[in-house]
Amino acid sequence: MTVIDCRGRPCPAPILELARHIGDVDINAVISVEADDPAAGPDIRAWCRMRAHTFLEASQADDGTPRFTVRRLH
């Protein structure tokens, strides 16, 4: 699974990196962003709405960093 590491990087880096790398995965495949910025969760959800992808889930990486998983729809 493709995982983008945005630890230590403030907004809007997590959604910028997600936008840069969403094309790396096939349509209907998933991609995750690991980010500790408190804006990452709300912003990735808002990005999915604005860009018409699916926000799948918020979970945690092994080190406890929040991980946000998205399905590429187009």
Added chain:
Amino acid sequence: MLLEAATESVAESVAARADEISFAPSGALAAHAAVLGTIRGNARGVRPRFTHSAVEHSSILHAGEFAAVESVSVGVDRFARVDADAFVSAARGAAAAALQAGNHEVGTRQPVARVAEALGDVPLIVDVSQAIGHEAPPEGWSVLTADARVWGAGPGAGVLAVRTGTRWSPPFPADDRGRLPGAPDLPAIVAAAASLRAARASAAQDALRMRRQIDRIRAAVALIDDVDVLGDPVDRFPHIATFSCLYVDGEAVLTALDREGFAVSSGSSCTSSTLEPSHVLVAMGALTSGNVRVSVHPGTTDADVEKFLAVLPGVVADVRAELGASGL
């Protein structure tokens, strides 16, 4: 005499009796006293409940946390508005409930009158800070709070109004003077009352012009690529426009607009000075980065608005280019 006149004047603006009005040294302290005193006056059982919208001003939320009650936060829709029925059922049996007249970040009005009507015995605290300079506050409040700075007065005055018959116990040691301890700051109160009277005297005309300016800003900003214009398009205060720009650092936009002579605010947390994004933007599911809040006031001209709209697209494009986000 001066204090009496100021009290009468403010009371009239919020449809209260003079003896229902107290002045606090700040809007924050008025809000704290509203929440703590209402909970104290109505608490039953070990952990009384305090129900509030998810988008209240932080001074209301912090007072609830401080009171160590069971806080129930009622979520909002994408415009930042609570559902009146959902709010009422969450507030049933609570010691106190708090619902702002409208939101301080996106301007959306809340269904205060509908909630108040259905709430029964639960006292409703209404923060009217954003409304009071522009329009008559909504009816139905048990306890009202306002920050005079928001209607354009200097610092040093907040309003606390407690409706006759509402149980409110002072959250401070007893003081003979009234609900709040200490002597009031008379010059600040007189100035605040005078500026409120002036604002309300021309409010109907001013609000029409400001609403037209805000509608113009909302329509023009919506044409910029990847910008979300926030808040209810119609049922809103006349003076605030808020939007979030994708792939933009809110702080960078603020700095660039400041260089052009425009002072705006942001609910973003793109800098180290603000660690958390705005709880209002999070609650409404809005993009928190690249957030910009524009306020107009009675002195704002249409030419000011047009100049702002002329520079904004370039500012947003420059910030996106610096972040390497162009074309994403």
